[in-house]
Structures are given as structure tokens and as C-alpha cells.
Amino acid sequence: MNSLRELYRIGYGPSSSHTLGVGRAVSLFKTKNPSNEYKVVLFGSLAATGVGHGTDRIIKEILAPAKCEIIFDTETEKEHPNTLTISCCRYSGGEDGADSQDSCDFTSETFESLGGGAINTDIETATYPHKSFEEIKNFCEEKKINLAEYVYLHEGEGIREYLRECLAQMQETARKAVRTEGILPGKLKLERRAKSIFDFKDNGILTDEHRLMSAYAIGTAEENADGGKIVTAPTCGSCGVLPSVLLLASEEWGKTDDELINAMAVAGIIGNLYKFNASISGAECGCQAEIGVACSMTAGAAAFLMGFSLTQIENAACMAMEHFLGLTCDPVYGLVQIPCIERNASAAARALCAARLSAINDKPRRIPLDNLIEVMYKTGLDMHQCYRETSCGGLAAQFCSTCKLH
Ligand code: SF4
Secondary structure, three states: OOOHHHOOOEEEOOOHHHHHHHHHHHHHHHHHOOOOEEEEEEEHHHHHHOOOOOHHHHHHHHHOOOEEEEEEEOOOOOOOOOEEEEEEEEEOOOOOOOOOHHHEEEEEEEEEEEEOOEEOOOOOOOOOOOOOHHHHHHHHHHHOOOHHHHHHHHHOOHHHHHHHHHHHHHHHHHHHHOOOOOEOOOOOOOEOOHHHHHHOOOOOOOOHHHHHHHHHHHHHHHHHHOOOEEEOOOOOOOOOHHHHHHHHHHHOOOOOHHHHHHHHHHHHHHHHHHHHHOOOOHHHHOHHHOHHHHHHHHHHHHHHHOOOOHHHHHHHHHHHHHOOOOOOEOOHHHOOOOOHHHHHHHHHHHHHHHHHHOOOOOOOOOOOHHHHHHHHHHHHHHOOHHHEOOOOOHHHHOOOOOOOOO
8 A cells, every 4th residue: 555645645726636637647647748739639527527526627737838739529438437538749859959740759648647646657655565455454453553643653753744834724725715615616506504503503503613614514515626736645535524523523522643554554545445445435435435435444534533442443434434335426517516526514413423422332343444445445336427427317316418428
């Protein structure tokens, strides 16, 4: 498993696979192949929801001032649902350094955007020698260390500073979001709600805890939908779940930044297990792989902050995922707004509930985390394409009946 630096990425929304990952692929190709004109073909989910997710916008921005033709190919099936091919005439330059048509070599490369901003050309760093929660748990018990110490042992102390940077960005994004009003981009014309939830005067309907957590989760997801700066945790679409509980823990439970950083390390190792043994891509496994994983990570982090045992942390992470199995990805008009934004608040509340329920006892659950990760992956692969970030099924189908996948 790779470093947590590759799970938590600071970047701009609205989508880790459709903007962050694609953006990294396009930048890489552009650096290797300078040209005045590019052609980008998007396949699968990138073609189906690329416009709503801002894929075309980010490609044009990165390739500018070069010309760029973008083709949305929804017919051709590729092995990975988030595939793109970039091609160009690579100019080696004339004698005076000017581009010369005579020295043009046609070149093309295919990339896969794997979720969470990762792409297929990334090199496996193998920061962690263990591949399952069971192996990690056995190692921690043998060494008498907790999960955060496990992370520092394998990543080195430098990871604390990186996590501190991510935490600062999470705090800045969430606090900015609860002071911001307006309409989100896209044809839904959706109004931002985080500020009104944050300002809501409690009359016994919402507890302060629920109000704050919902405002921060929804606000962070609104910033993401608006193309704002966020931290993937593990993806852009699910970026509000973990920060909302971390901010709550600092403002209501009095936890320090150092304690929150430890909790992020715990959440990160749980997220990494999903990323390397299953998927964190909505296009590959539905929303259970994004919001479900964020909920599982956050439940583990909350249980850690509550001072629970390793088994209880595992139980919380399990409970959070077990009840999100089968969650479909069906964003309306391909925008990361409905159901995505509200789903962040719902997952944060569930994560907290799972962490608290794990306090009841210290006995292992019938289905351990490693098995649940496997079940989530199999369930995702079994899902009809309509429910894997194509905006062809579920809630999205209420707004569009012309999808060819039916
Ligand atoms: S429904 Fe879930 S997986 Fe799909 S775009 Fe929204 S947050 Fe991402």
C-alpha cells in the first residue's frame, strides 16, 4: 500500500477521478509531448458524466493555449470505466526553436483514472508491508502500538506535517463554506445550504452536534461542487465526511490538532485498505466506494478519538460500510451535487453512530473488515453500469430518459 500522501490530496473539485486524475494525466502527457494541438477521447464514465463533472473544462485549461478537440465516446467499452486517450503531433522544434510541421511525430497514450486522483501510471511505493487489516492488527498488537503509531512507523515522522497541512485545508474549506451563500454552477441551479444550517437557531430539532457536523459536511461538499479547494478523503465527492467529524471533535469535544492528525492517520490506513484491495471509484463500484469508504474511515477515526480499542475501531469501520453496501452512484445531470452533497452529511452522522455503537463491547464482529472490503468490491463490480457514475439510473434517470445504457 502506498503513502497516505496519495490518499489525501489537496486539489480542486468537483471530482477526483474526473478532474484531479484526468488533470494529472493530461499534464503528464503535455509535459512529455509539447504540441499546438491535442485530441482527447473520453470513454465510459468520463464520457457519460464528463461535462457535469467539469472534465472538459479542466482538460482545456491545462492544454491552453494549444487547441484541443474533446470526443465523448459513450459507445466503446474499455477495461476501466474511467479511460482516456490523448494524442497529438509532437513537435521537436525547428532550428530557431519554432515548431515545425516537418518534424511532427504522431503520438498517443491511454490513461486510466483510478479514483481519488490516482492514475494507472503512478508507481507503487509500497510504503506499507501489510495488505490486510488482520495483518496490521496482528503487527500492532505484537509491537504494542496503536494505528496512528503504525502509520508514523512506516511513513516516517514527515507524514505528520503533511497531515497537518491537509487538516488546515479541511478546516479552512469548511469554515469558509459555512459563511458562503449563492447558487452552485450547473443547470440544477442548486442553492448553497451550509450557511443556513450553521446559523440555524436550535429549538430542539437539531442538536448542536448534528447542526455543526451537517453544516461542515454539506459546506465542504458545496465548495467541492463549486470547484473549490478541498482534500480528497478518499475522493472529492466524499470530501465532507471526515472533516465534519474532525471539526466537531475540535470544537465540541476539545480535541487538539495533534489528536485530529492521529485520527486522520487512522482514517487514512482504513481508506488505503479499500483503495488497494477494492476501489474508491464511483465509476468502478458505485457510491459505496466513495461515500461508503469515507463513512468507514470516519467511523474508525471517531472511535479512535473516543479512545476505543483496535477491535472497536475495526467494528466501527465495519458497521459504517456494512450499511452502505450497494449504494449507487447516480448524480443528477452528472453534477456532483444531488445526491452527493447531502450524502456527505448523512454519512458523517452514520459514522458517528457506528463509532458510538462500537463502545458496547470489545468483541470482534462476525464479518471482519477485510471480508467487508471484499464484499464491497464484488457488489460494486456486479452493479449495472447505470449505477456507476454514468448518470443513467437511479435519481439521475428522473431527469434524463435518453440514456443508451438502459
Ligand atoms: S453519487 Fe457518490 S460516487 Fe457518485 S458522484 Fe456523487 S458522491 Fe461521487
